[in-house]
Amino acid sequence: MSEPTWSAQLIAPVIxxxxxxxxxxxSLDDGHGELASARWLVSAQGVFEAYLGGVPVSADVLSPGWSSYEWRIRYRDYDVTDALAAVDGPVVLGLALGSGWSHGRLTWKSLRNVYADDVAAxxxxxITFADGHMQTVITDQNWTAGPSAVVENDIYDGETIDARLASDAWLAPGFSGEGWDGVRPVDFDTAKLAPYIGPPVVRHERIEPVAVWTSPAGHTLVDFGQNLVGWLEFSVQGEAGSAITIKHAEVLEHDELGTRPLRTALATDRLILSGGIDHFEPTFTFHGFRYAQLEGWPGELTPDSLVAVVVSSELRRIGEFECSDEELNQLHRNVVWGQRGNFVDVPTDCPQRDERLGWTGDLAVFAPTAAFLFDVNGFLRDWLVDLDLEQVHADGQVPFVIPDVLKYAPHEGKWPKPETAAIWSDAAVWVPWALWQAYGDRDGLAAAYPAMVAHVRRTARLTSENGLWDTGFQFGDWLDPAAPPDRPGDARADKGVVATACLFRSASLLAELATVLDHDEDAASFAELAERTKAAFDEHYVSEDGRVQSDCATVYALAITFGLLDEPQLTGAGNRLVQLVRQNGHRIATGFAGTPYISxxxxxxxxxxxxxxxxxxxECPSWLYPVSMGATTIWERWDSMLPDGTINPGEMTSFNHYALGAVADWMHRVVGGLAAAEPGYSRIRIAPQPGGGLTWARTSLETPHGRVTVRWELTEDGLEIEADVPAGTAADLVLPGAEPVVLGPGRHVRSRTHARN
Structure with missing residues (x-):
């Protein structure tokens, strides 16, 4: 579709x-023949639902989502040709508006009206006719506005619907209702309007309850069996004026709804009954929950009474993994559900409390996993546009969150003044790198390149005279399991070691990407920066036997995986890492920085x-401890739920936080044996490495070239493997103890004797 020339006005109700x-x-213009095409471009300050001819024009919800509204507000581009042709008589256009992100409450600081004072559309x-005539209908002062049945709505706090006010009459021709009045234009620069790059948010599926019961305190609780993101939907009839109240939470604590992790988010929906049959679906909010507590339900509440509607950005599942260990399968399912619940237009840290922000550090480490499980190319390219906008307006600094709402929060001593921070700001390089590896999209890489360059150049200016990035605030190995619940940044890993290692990685990756994009001078400059950083790291942080300063699992994981060590230090560091792991009983001793890389x-x-x-x-802390505790998503803390069923006392305790699920990337590549040998899987690496008592694994991926599948099984004779290689590609098959073999397109069956371990 061509870019529109906007003549419409942004309008808000007078009342x-x-x-x-x-x-x-x-009415449609006469005398121009049949209707040829019609497109409806819609956006809002807030969120909207669009209707034409009395019916919704699309299945999307929470549009236009959340972008960096100061500079970019997306619009939906609906093809309404068939919907318009189906209308006989006058055509009614309707827009229902909610507060959304621009007008509602944001962050634990309870910021309101951050981006706009008015809810507006x-x-x-x-409309194009057969003879080429075009008719345009725009929002202007000829529209009218009135109240809906939604009397309260907020992303964090929930939605209240008064069914006594509900009516579809406003969508019918000739309507003139009580309380309706005019609209007023709102000052607005239409140059901010931009098309979607990624997909909209949609209803993904509906889940029925697995249990309904009464708690010891007398509350009616419902369990949906899965920690999810969305809302409840039901139809009900009861006394007019009575109310049903629904509270949401991810877990139970001592057999009651565990709401403390929500902090100030109310996460509460209400339906005020009309006396007739009322349908309830609160589409201007969303909640992260597995459990719901209902008060005021008329009659008996049964599992057939209601469903949970799962909402997420419309992402196509492309990657699958399964193995012989059912607990690992559950861990993998938890990763999938964690991504689904947090990819609601913005890749958020968590979907339930008074936060739900696009934290850059979480995505920096999770992006390879995300790009394997779902096709997130458009979704994350869209987010990277906002990263670039925020960075340009912050002198090259990549904020902690994208969109950067924290810049409007008052600074306080407890929370750092935002500055370039390792891993978090490195998302400017690491996320595009992950997308390039997964999809081989050169245009997307080129679009992200300026932000990558600006980040690395800014970071280089922040280093000390000795070449180390040991200055300023750093999150470091955030949420080290040894950190006290109230001090999540107290990690064993030296923050300078972590930051310098990350600078090396970003400079190294950018040098390679600059070469891909034919920026040869940049490539040489960033390669030289990487070598300089490596030399400083080795001089100041690494001993001759491979000991790395602060001598903890995270610093070895980063130094080894990022390629900072050469022999003999590499062997020494690997041996020391093993010693530390064994001393800790093979339990996790790493936080956000080290966990994605230790495997x-x-x-x-x-x-x-x-x-x-x-x-x-x-045993806690470990990836399977939450699984043993019944987790269905990835937790923020290794011990978000303590063994006695008590919620971790820290004020940051989420039960749906995808970052620590980055281990799935290793599971796909090493356990499953499927990885990209070249960007976009134009060449594939099939190299399963069985271990841990697993007897089989299956992995598949829809690559840009077609589906790749890998299945291996340990038999009495050794390792048997089946692989499907798509047309136009080749695969390097690397089996334990064997020379690599090149596989062409098609199905292949191979075996390697004596591979059991």
């Missing part, structure tokens, strides 16, 4: 309503067996 309705009606319907570090230094021992450990 303030919590969730206003906007409408107009018109802009829309332009472009690769062990594998690269010849300690695959130890990597499997960590993966399969069940």
């Amino acid at each position: 303030d309503h919590d969730a206003p309705l906007l409408r107009t009606e018109f 802009i829309a332009q319907l472009e 690769d570090a062990l594998t690269a230094t010849g300690h695959l067996d130890v990597a499997y021992q960590i993966l399969l450990e069940r």
Whole structure:
């Protein structure tokens, strides 16, 4: 579709309503033949639902989502040709509006009206007839506005619907309702309007309850069996004026709803009954929950009474993994659900409390996993546009969150003044790198390149005279399991070591990407920066026997995986890492910085067996401890739920936080044996490394060239493997103890005797 020329105005109700309705009606121009095409361009300050001819024009919800509204507000581009042709008589256009992100409460600071004082909408319907005549219907002062049945709505706090006010009459021709009045134009620069690059948010599926019961305190609780993101939907009839109240939470604590991790988010929906049959679906909010507590339900509440509607950005699942260990399968499912629940337009840290922000550090480490499980190319390219906008307006600094709402929060001593921070700001390089490896999209890489360059150049200016990045605030190995609940940044890893290692990685990756994009001078400059950083790291942080300063698992994981060590220090560091892992009983001793890389570090230094021992450990802290506690998503803290069923006392305790699920990337590549040998899987590496007592694994991926599948099984004779290689590609098959073999397109069956370990 061509870029529109906007003549529409942004309009808001003259009379303030919590969730206003906007409408107009018109007739198609006569004398121009059949309707050829019609597109309706719609956006809003807030969120909207669009109706034409009395019905929704699309299945999307929470549009236009959350972008860096100061400079970019996306619009939806609906093809309404068939919907318009189906209307007989006057055509009614309707827009239902909610507060969303621009007008509602944001962050634990309870910021309100951050981006706009008005809930408002802009829309332009472009109709083309058979003879080429165009008719345009725009939002202007000819529209009218009135109240809806939504009397309260907020992303964090929930939605209240008064069914006594509900009516579809406003969508019918000739409507003139009580309380309806005019609209007023809102000052707005239409140059901010931009098309979606990624997908919209949609209803993904509906999940029925697995149990309904009464708690010891007398509350009615519902369990959906899965920690999810969305809302409840039901139809019900009860006494007019009575109310049903629904509270949401991810876990139970002592057999009651565990709401403390929500902090100030109310996460509460209400339906005020009309006396007739009322349908309830609160689409201007969303909650992260597995459990719901209902009060005021008329009659008996049963599992057939309601469903949970799962919402997420419309992402196509492309990667699958399964193995002989059911607990690992559950861990992998938890990773999938964690991504689904946090990829609601913005890749958020968590979907339930008074936060739900696009934390850059979480995505920096999770992006390879995300790009394997779902096709996130458009989704993350869209987010990277906002990263670039925020960075340009912050002198090259990549903020902690994208969109950067924290810049509007008052600074306080407890929270750092935002500055370039390792891993978090490195998302500017690491996320595009992950997308390049997964999809081979050169145009997307080129679009992200300026932000990558600006980040690395800014970081280089922040280093000390000795070449180390040991200045300023750093998150470091955030949420080291040894850190006290109230001091999540107190990690064992030296923050300068972590930051300098990250600078080396970003400079190295950018040098390679600059070469891909034919920026040869940049490539040489960044390669030289990487070598300089490596030399400083080695001089100041690494001993002759491979000991790395602060001598903890995270610093070895980063130094080894990022390629900072040469022999003999590499062997020494690998051996020391194994010692530390064994001393800790194979339990996790790393936080956000080290956890995504420790398995690769062990594998690269010849300690695959130890990597499997960590993966399969069940004592806390470990990946399988939450599984043993019934988790259905990845937790923020290794011990978000303590063994006695008590919620971790820290004020940051989420039960849906995808970052620590980055281990799935290692599971796909090493356990499953499927990786990209060249960007976009134009060449494939099939190299399963069995271990840990696993007897089989299956992995598949829809690559840009077609589906790749890998299945291996240990038999009495050794390792048997089946692989499907798509047309136009080749695969390097690397089996334990065997020379590599090149496989062409098609199905292949191979075996290697005596491969059991």
